[in-house]
Amino acid sequence: MRVLGIIPARGGSKGIPGKNIKTLGGKPLLYHTIDAAKESRLLSQVILSSDDAEIIDLAKSVGLEVPFVRPAHLATDQSGSLEVVQHALNFFVEKGEVFDAVCLLQPTTPFRESGSIDKAIQKFAENSFDSLISVRxxxxxxxxxxxxxxxxxxxxxxxxxxxxxxxxxxxxxxxxFRDGSIYLTKTDVLLKQHSLYGKRIGYIVSKGERFVNLDTPEDWIKAEKMLNENKK
Structure with missing residues (x-):
């Protein structure tokens, strides 16, 4: 199974200004998800989807592939994940590159258990799910x-x-409930059904104690507290 990993990271965040490049635990928030993606052995390719030059440069500096600049109309507060993923897939379709599924990895959920991405892909590949998500x-x-x-x-x-x-x-x-760290979806479901989920939704349960979905300054403080407690 060929799985395309997509890390979406637009600029212009309002809840936490500049959050994708803001330092969390000694490194930019974006790096937490890049590190998790690099650990995976089952992702066929991993790319960044971003409209922001600073985020793009930061990603490239650690070897993450950035094959395109996301169009401005897909980088607003109203832009949905589905449209962002479809844009990336269509970019590769035009180049004649085909993927069986997409694994969406959001930087705003930075704390993933080691091996969780491959665990999800393996379960997804062994079953007839349309999609698979991480939950708590x-x-x-x-x-x-x-x-x-x-x-x-x-x-x-x-x-x-x-x-x-x-x-x-x-x-x-x-x-x-969805914890936001992993979304796996078949390409046909994304492009033909125009859905991130389809009808058959599989899941893996995230069990790590650290969990945060970064949307507000209070969420950021919570994440920093978790990291400090882990160091102790």
């Missing part, structure tokens, strides 16, 4: 069977539609 287990208190939604009469209803709430934590079915 939802704590019991936030399990959808214990979550309520307000109806049109301002009354609370169990979010899952059940009439009776599950009483014991031990009886709750496991629920998961």
């Amino acid at each position: 287990e939802v704590p019991a208190e936030f399990n959808p069977h214990w979550v309520f939604e307000a109806d049109e009469k301002a009354c609370l209803q169990i979010a899952t539609g059940e009439n009776e709430i599950i009483k014991r934590r031990q009886d709750l079915p496991k629920a998961y």
Whole structure:
């Protein structure tokens, strides 16, 4: 299976200005994801997709391939990951290069367990999934069977539609949320179905204690605290 690794890193971040090149743990945020990608033995090729000259130069300085400059219309706050991935795939299609799947690696989730990328690719290759994502287990208190939604009469209803709430934590079915560190999708699903997921979504469970999705200054402080605690 030929898998294209794509690291998306646009300039112009508003929540954390310059976050992709901002130093975290002694190195630019971008490097955490580049290092994880370089560790993989199952990624056929890894590239950067960026519109920003400084980010591009930083990536090239450590040997990451940057085959194109991302168009400005795909580097706004409203730009979606699907369109960014499709742009990269179409670039290679025009060159006659074909990949079976794409592995999207977002720099904003910098703490990946060693070997997690190859673990995900191996599981993906061995099954008939349309996509595979990394997830974490939802704590019991936030399990959808214990979550309520307000109806049109301002009354609370169990979010899952059940009439009776599950009483014991031990009886709750496991629920998961995307942690953002790994997205694997078949090329046909991306280009023909125009979806990052398709219908059959596989998953791997991330179990490392360190987890953060960097979006706000508070998230950054949390990440720095995690790194400092790890050093101790």
